[in-house]
Amino acid sequence: MEYLNPQYILFAGILLLILVDFLRHGLNSNKKAVLHYLTAVFLGLALVFDVIYGNMDISLFSEVQYSQFVTGFMLFLSFFIYLFIISDKNEHSVAMDISYLSAVLGSTLVVLSSNLISLFISIEILSISTYALVYMYKSGNALEGAVKYLSTGVISMVILIFGISLIYAGAGTLSFSSLHVISYLPFIAGVAIVIAGLGFKSTLVPFHMWAPDTYEASKSSVTAFISSVSKAAGLIAMIRIFFFALPVSSLFVTALFLSIALITIFLSSFLASVQDRVKRILAYSSISQAGFAFISIAVLTTRGINAAVFYIFAFAVADAIVFLAYDMFENKKIIYKKESSSMTQVSRIGAVAFFIGILSLAGFPPTIGFFGKLLIFYALFSSGYFALVILAFFALLVSTFYYFNILSEMHVVDRIIKSKKQVPVKREQRVKETILIILTLSLFIGVIFA
Amino acid sequence: MISLILLLVVPAIGMLFLILKRFYDKLPSTEIITLSVMIVNAILFALGIIFGFSGFNVSINPSISFSFSLQENFITFPFLLLAVTVPIAIFLFAAKEIKQSKSIFYLFYLLVYVSVISVFVSSNLIVFFIFWEAAVLSLFFITGLWGNPEKGKKAAMKFLVFTQFGSLTLLAVFILLFLYTGSFNFSVIASKMSLLPSYIEYLSFFLLLITVMIKMPIFPLHGWLLDSYYYSPSSGTMLLSSVLSKLGGFAFILFGFGLFRNVLLDFRLPLIALGVFTAIYIAFTASGQKDLKKLLSYSSMFYMSLVFIGISSGINLAVAGSVLLMISHGFIITMLFGISYILMQKTGTNETERMGGLMSRMPLLSFFLIFGIFASLGVPGLSNFPGELLIFVGSYAVAGISLIAIFGIMLSTNYYLRVIKQSLFGQLKKTFAGLTDLSKNELLFMSFLSFFILLFGLFPSLILNTLGGL
Numbered sequence: 019m020e021y022l023n024p025q026y027i028l029f030a031g032i033l034l035l036i037l038v039d040f041l042r043h044g045l046n047s048n049k050k051a052v053l054h055y056l057t058a059v060f061l062g063l064a065l066v067f068d069v070i071y072g073n074m075d076i077s078l079f080s081e082v083q084y085s086q087f088v089t090g091f092m093l094f095l096s097f098f099i100y101l102f103i104i105s106d107k108n109e110h111s112v113a114m115d116i117s118y119l120s121a122v123l124g125s126t127l128v129v130l131s132s133n134l135i136s137l138f139i140s141i142e143i144l145s146i147s148t149y150a151l152v153y154m155y156k157s158g159n160a161l162e163g164a165v166k167y168l169s170t171g172v173i174s175m176v177i178l179i180f181g182i183s184l185i186y187a188g189a190g191t192l193s194f195s196s197l198h199v200i201s202y203l204p205f206i207a208g209v210a211i212v213i214a215g216l217g218f219k220s221t222l223v224p225f226h227m228w229a230p231d232t233y234e235a236s237k238s239s240v241t242a243f244i245s246s247v248s249k250a251a252g253l254i255a256m257i258r259i260f261f262f263a264l265p266v267s268s269l270f271v272t273a274l275f276l277s278i279a280l281i282t283i284f285l286s287s288f289l290a291s292v293q294d295r296v297k298r299i300l301a302y303s304s305i306s307q308a309g310f311a312f313i314s315i316a317v318l319t320t321r322g323i324n325a326a327v328f329y330i331f332a333f334a335v336a337d338a339i340v341f342l343a344y345d346m347f348e349n350k351k352i353i354y355k356k357e358s359s360s361m362t363q364v365s366r367i368g369a370v371a372f373f374i375g376i377l378s379l380a381g382f383p384p385t386i387g388f389f390g391k392l393l394i395f396y397a398l399f400s401s402g403y404f405a406l407v408i409l410a411f412f413a414l415l416v417s418t419f420y421y422f423n424i425l426s427e428m429h430v431v432d433r434i435i436k437s438k439k440q441v442p443v444k445r446e447q448r449v450k451e452t453i454l455i456i457l458t459l460s461l462f463i464g465v466i467f468a
Numbered sequence: 469m470i471s472l473i474l475l476l477v478v479p480a481i482g483m484l485f486l487i488l489k490r491f492y493d494k495l496p497s498t499e500i501i502t503l504s505v506m507i508v509n510a511i512l513f514a515l516g517i518i519f520g521f522s523g524f525n526v527s528i529n530p531s532i533s534f535s536f537s538l539q540e541n542f543i544t545f546p547f548l549l550l551a552v553t554v555p556i557a558i559f560l561f562a563a564k565e566i567k568q569s570k571s572i573f574y575l576f577y578l579l580v581y582v583s584v585i586s587v588f589v590s591s592n593l594i595v596f597f598i599f600w601e602a603a604v605l606s607l608f609f610i611t612g613l614w615g616n617p618e619k620g621k622k623a624a625m626k627f628l629v630f631t632q633f634g635s636l637t638l639l640a641v642f643i644l645l646f647l648y649t650g651s652f653n654f655s656v657i658a659s660k661m662s663l664l665p666s667y668i669e670y671l672s673f674f675l676l677l678i679t680v681m682i683k684m685p686i687f688p689l690h691g692w693l694l695d696s697y698y699y700s701p702s703s704g705t706m707l708l709s710s711v712l713s714k715l716g717g718f719a720f721i722l723f724g725f726g727l728f729r730n731v732l733l734d735f736r737l738p739l740i741a742l743g744v745f746t747a748i749y750i751a752f753t754a755s756g757q758k759d760l761k762k763l764l765s766y767s768s769m770f771y772m773s774l775v776f777i778g779i780s781s782g783i784n785l786a787v788a789g790s791v792l793l794m795i796s797h798g799f800i801i802t803m804l805f806g807i808s809y810i811l812m813q814k815t816g817t818n819e820t821e822r823m824g825g826l827m828s829r830m831p832l833l834s835f836f837l838i839f840g841i842f843a844s845l846g847v848p849g850l851s852n853f854p855g856e857l858l859i860f861v862g863s864y865a866v867a868g869i870s871l872i873a874i875f876g877i878m879l880s881t882n883y884y885l886r887v888i889k890q891s892l893f894g895q896l897k898k899t900f901a902g903l904t905d906l907s908k909n910e911l912l913f914m915s916f917l918s919f920f921i922l923l924f925g926l927f928p929s930l931i932l933n934t935l936g937g938l
Contacts, residue, residue, distance in 0.1 A: 382605060383598040392532070392594075396643045404671060411636045418632050422625060 023074035024064035024093060025130070028123040031060030032116055039112045054104045057115040061100055061122065065093040078136035079127060082262065084327050088254055089126045091331050092247050094460075095338050096122045098453050099247075102342050103239045105449040114154050121147040121243065125251035129258075134182045134192040137255055141178070141219060145171050148248055152236040163235020170218055170228040178215025184208040194263035209271055212259060213278070219252030221305045222312055223282040233301035238345035241297075245304045245341060246334035253311050253330050260315065261323050275316030280409060282309030287416040291423065295353055299424050300340055303379060306417060307333040313410065314394040317401045325393035332378065332390035339375035339457045343368045346450060355424065365447060371454040378461050380421040381414065385461045470516035472538040472589050473524040475552075478509050479582040486575045499563050502574045506556045506581065513552045517545070523591070532594075533652045539591035541654065543721055545934040546791050547714060550798045551584045553920065554710050560913040561806050562703035566614060573614060577703075579606040584711050588718065593642045593652040600638070600715065604631050607704065607712060616699040623695035630692040634682035637675040641723065644672045654722075661727055673731040676723050677739075683716025684772040687746040697765035702809035705761070709768045709805065710798040717772070717794050720779050725787055732782045739780035740867045746773035748872065751879035759818045760808045760887065764801065767844070767880060771797045771852075777873060778859035781866050788935050789858025795931060796843070796851030796924055803840045803917040807833060810910060811891070814903050820887050825896030829903040834892045836906075836914045841884045843921050846877065851921045854928035 035053060042053075072086045073079075100118060124144030131137040149171065153164035182192070185208035189197050217225035233241045260271075283306050290302030311333065314326040346368045378387035391414075398407050482505030489495045523539040540548075559577070566573045583599035583606070590596045605628075612624030646652055648668060649660040664672075681689045697705050724732050732739075747770055754766035771793065778790035810833060812818050815826075827834045843850035846857075856877070863870035906914065924931060 383594075383601050388598075388601075389532075392639070392643065395640065396532075396647065399640075399643050399647050407640055411633065411640070414636060415629055415633055419625070419629055422628065 023071055024068040024089060025074050025079075025123060025126055027060060027064040027067055028119055028126070031057065031064075032119045032123065034060075035112060035116050035119070039116075053112050053115055057119060058097070058100055058104065060119065061093065061097040064122075064126075065090065065097055068093055073126070073130050078133045079130040080132040081130065082258075084324075085129045088129045088250070088327060088331075091334065092125055092129070092250060093122065095334060095457075096125075096243065096247050098457055099239060099243050099338060099342065102242075102345070102450055102453050105453075106239075111154070114151065117147040117150040117154070118243075120144075121151060121248065125247050128251040128255050131255075131258065132194045134185065134194075134259075134263075137258065138175075138179060138182060141216075141251070141255065142175060144248060144251055145175065145219070148244055151240050151243065152232060155237040155240065159235045160237075161235075163232040166228045166235075167232040170225075174215050174218030174225065177211055177218075181208045181211030181213075181215055184211060194258065197263045206268075206270060209260070210274065213256075213274070216252055216256050216259070217278070220249050220256065220308050220312070221252075222278055222308060223285050223305070226282070226286070226305050229305055230298050230301040233304070234295070234297050238297070238341050238348050241301075242338045242341035242345070245301070246338040249304070249308055249337075250330045250334045253308065253315070253326070256312070256315055257323055257326060261318060272316065272318065275318075276313065276403075276406065279309050279313035279316050280406070282306065282312065283410065283413040284416075287413045287420070291416055291420040293420075294355060296355055296424055297344060297348070297353070299355070299420060300337075300344065303417065303421065304333075304337050306413070307337065307379065310391070310394060310410075313406070314397050317397055317403065319397065319401055321400055322394075322397035325390070325397040328386075328393055329390035332386040335457060335460055336375045336378040336385075336387055339371055339454060339461070340379065342450070342457070343372035343375065343454055346447070347372075365451060367451040368454060371451075371458045374458050374461060376421050376424060380418050387461075469520055469522040470512055471522050471524055472516075472540070474512055475509055475516075475548075475585050475589065476538075476582055478512065479505050479578045479585075481505070483575055483578050483582075486571050486578070489571050498571045498574050499559075502578060503556070503559060503563075505578065506552075506559060509585075510552050510556065513548060533592075533646070533650070534594045535592055535653070536595055537592045537653065538586070538589045538595075539655070540589060541591065541722065542726070543718065543791055543935060544588055546795050546931045547588045547718055548585065549931075550714060550795050551581070551588055551711060554798050554802055554917075555581045555707070557802055557806075557913050557916050558703050558706045558710070560909055560916075561706070561809070562701075564909065565701055565703055565809070569613075573610070576606040576610050577707075579603075580610070580707055580711070584715065587715060591654040593645070593654065593657075597635070597639060597642060601635055603712060603715065604628065604635060607708060610704040610707070611696055611700040614701040615704060619695070619699045623692075623699040626692045627696040630682055630689070634679040638679040638719065641672045641675045641679070644668055644675075645727075658727060669728055669731050673724065673728040673735075676719070676728070680716045680720040680724065680776075683719070684713055684776060685716070685769060686742065686773060686776055687749055690746075690750075690769060693769055694762060694765055697768070698759075698761055702805055705765075706802045706805050709765070710802045713768070713772055714794050714798060717775050717779065717790065720776075721787060721791070725779055725782065729782065732780065736780050736782050737867055737869075740777050740863060740870050743773050743777035743780060744869055744873045746776070747876040748879075751876035751883075755879055755883045757883075758821055760811065760820055760891075761805070761818050763883060763887065764804050764808055767884075768797070768801050770876060770880060771801075771844075774856065774859055774873060774876075777863050777870050781859075781863035781870065783862040783865060785865075786859050786862025788932055789855045789862060791855075791935060792924070792928055792931055793852060793855030793859060796855055796921065799917050799920045799924075800840055800844045800852065803836065803914060803921070804844065806910070806913060806917075807837050807840065810906070815900060820890040823891040823897075823900070824894040825892070826900065826903070827892040828896055829900060830905045832906045832911065832914075836918065837892065838888060839918060839921075841888060843925070845881055845884060849922075849925050851924040851928070853925060 038053060068086060068090050073081050073089055075081045121144055124140050127140035131140050149164055149168045152167055153160055186192055188205050188208060191197060214225060221229040233245060286302045286306035286309060290299050293299045293302060311326050311329045314322045314329060346365050350364045378385035381387045381391040395407050482501055485495060485501050486498060489498060521540055525535060525537040527535040580603050583602040586599040587596055608624050608628045611627060612621045645657050648664045649657045651657060685693050697708060700708060750766050750770045750773060754763050757763040757766060775790045775793055778786040815823055843852055846852045
């Protein structure tokens with residue numbers, strides 16, 4: 019039974035898909051749907067086994083206290099995002115299934131890795147498959163987004179491995195458990211460079227440039243995956259390295275972290291409030307959410323890390339909801355803020371879910387976004403950063419402003435209220451709406467994990 | 469014993485019915501549902517006054533001590549009275565004003581109603597905060613969607629951004645309290661206040677002060693007031709001025725006076741001075757208004773600044789007076805805003821200069837306008853008088869400066885009498901010859917409110933006796 023961990027399941031799924039696809043050649047290509055369902059089954063199985071047996075625990079990958087929860091919510095989100103993707107009538111190749119599964123595998127491995135090399139490899143698995151995912155839907159400027167993502171991603175990986183090598187030069191080991199003896203200078207340089215490498219993945223300013231373009235270029239349901247699961251993996255990697263592995267308690271590191279977090283929050287809030295296109299606003303808001311999670315990592319206390327893990331969960335769910343809901347609107351060519359009034363004509367449930375997701379991102383009670391912010395402020399206060407919280411309040415105010423602007427001066431609500439006519443609904447839309455309802459409910463029930 | 473949760477469950481059932489109403493048309497009309505919910509609640513409240521209330525407690529997440537617990541505290545009853553009765557009056561009025569998407573309007577209306585009640589009775593600070601925010605959000609939608617079609621949305625946005633900052637600082641206070649006492653439960657916190665280091669106490673008090681100053685509002689954080697009062701639908705304005713602004717005073721008494729009393733006593737002179745300055749400043753501002761609704765908005769802020777003076781003096785007497793003034797002001801300002809809306813509907817203008825001689829056409833309305841204005845000016849026997857008296861008597865004992873605010877009352881006498889003179893007396897304009905007087909509904913609305921104004925004017929002890937902890 020000890021081999022029934024989600025990672026093995028996912029890996030077996032990838033191998034099986036490749037094999038079946040190989041054998042299938044020459045057969046009728048209508049059978050593709052079976053493979054999609056097979057992928058979904060593997061994702062679901064992985065989720066179930068995560069809940070029952072926990073993660074795998076071998077030399078390079080080891081379980082930590084929160085990893086079961088984190089992989090659990092990652093698999094939960096990926097499962098529903100995948101169902102959402104395949105409920106579209108578009109043709110999906112089997113390559114997409116495989117890249118999706120590898121992306122999920124990569125992000126769960128990031129959570130578990132206990133060695134810098136295994137961490138690096140997991141991030142690579144995740145990144146390479148997401149580059150493919152972004153380009154898989156050749157819509158509009160998908161190529162531009164994918165290339166931007168690829169080039170910055172490759173550079174960030176190079177930087178990351180450079181930082182890892184500096185840390186190795188200082189410590190002589192790569193295992194997290196033995197990274198405690200390390201001389202000062204290579205350590206500082208290593209930290210700075212590793213943060214640059216991981217910052218790309220988790221879209222911290224000033225390494226965020228690729229994010230809005232890539233988010234906008236890829237299909238929204240893929241963006242939902244990148245901005246929730248993949249970004250969560252990047253942030254969790256930060257926690258692994260800077261909290262569990264490196265003996266960080268120097269003033270320099272704290273100052274560096276806090277300034278990066280504050281700049282991320284403020285810059286993205288202000289940039290979001292001047293955007294015109296809904297998806298770009300959502301992209302910048304997602305950057306600002308990462309900043310909030312990072313500010314909680316930056317205090318480097320157990321309380322802060324717990325708050326960060328919960329907040330990552332909170333914003334990942336909410337981000338997944340808004341991007342998935344926006345996917346339905348995007349198909350009907352709702353691009354600009356001022357067009358958002360017709361959201362309800364596409365799907366009323368979608369509009370309501372979008373609305374609740376945005377409430378959660380903006381941190382209004384009783385959604386879990388509020389409880390996440392509560393925990394973060396609690397962590398900041400208990401470390402004595404009073405002024406920081408007040409500064410964060412101002413950023414939150416700006417974000418309140420643009421979140422409610424997305425609703426285009428509340429046209430969405432207007433229409434939710436006023437539209438009476440029944441729109442004919444297709445079956446695939448029903449599936450999508452059901453997924454959204456389930457995710458939205460998890461926004462309220464998630465409080466019990468706080 | 470009446471459980472406090474019933475006061476929340478009944479409106480919740482009403483909201484459920486309003487939602488179901490969209491799918492099943494056979495249910496009774498939205499107005500009947502809303503009104504019956506509020507009347508049942510009022511009856512429950514009356515029964516509770518007679519038989520006493522019992523608390524309610526369900527633990528949700530013990531690790532952050534988040535439990536859904538309700539318990540009355542030392543100033544609950546007067547505010548609960550306000551929150552239970554005034555919305556009924558406002559409803560009689562809203563039923564006439566709101567024409568489109570009624571079911572959603574009443575959904576938001578009941579949401580404001582239930583969240584205000586829950587803020588007054590909740591003893592867990594997270595529950596307090598959740599309902600505090602729910603009230604803000606639903607008022608935001610009421611202003612934005614049913615308010616002025618052009619400016620309403622911007623006004624709502626301004627309101628949201630201002631009050632959201634106040635909510636965040638309040639949240640910071642709660643987290644600080646949790647940090648040092650380890651609980652979000654009000655009574656636990658109150659018993660462990662000695663654990664707070666003094667600088668935390670000062671910090672929390674100033675954060676709280678920002679919340680209060682935004683919510684009441686007090687100079688210099690009153691920027692949102694005029695827009696949101698003016699561009700809301702009239703029923704929204706009534707809710708804002710009669711119930712929502714009281715939340716600020718409630719929080720100030722509950723936390724500022726109840727928990728941080730030492731800090732309050734240290735800073736009472738500057739705070740009273742701030743209140744006095746606001747009072748005078750706003751009285752002057754109101755004197756310059758020609759528009760009746762704007763004038764009433766400013767005068768509402770004037771009375772809230774008197775409340776601020778009373779609470780910040782930190783004397784039990786003056787705090788009791790502030791509670792009394794808040795309750796009576798809730799009734800009076802609702803009535804005055806109602807009259808201003810009726811005048812607007814009938815004459816087509818809000819500017820008092822362009823009215824004139826309405827007394828001859830609308831004797832009943834004129835009676836209630838004069839009644840409301842006199843009540844608001846503090847004529848003895850009407851409900852503002854005992855409150856103002858207690859505030860001035862109490863605060864004079866600690867700072868003679870507070871008497872300057874009486875000058876503000878003189879100014880308000882000036883502009884109120886001007887309103888009476890310009891609108892009611894003088895030559896009747898020909899265009900107004902066909903005006904009709906109050907309808908039955910409006911008469912009911914007015915007499916309902918006047919009953920309470922008279923009642924608490926003649927027997928202020930009814931409220932003062934419930935303030936046992938003061």
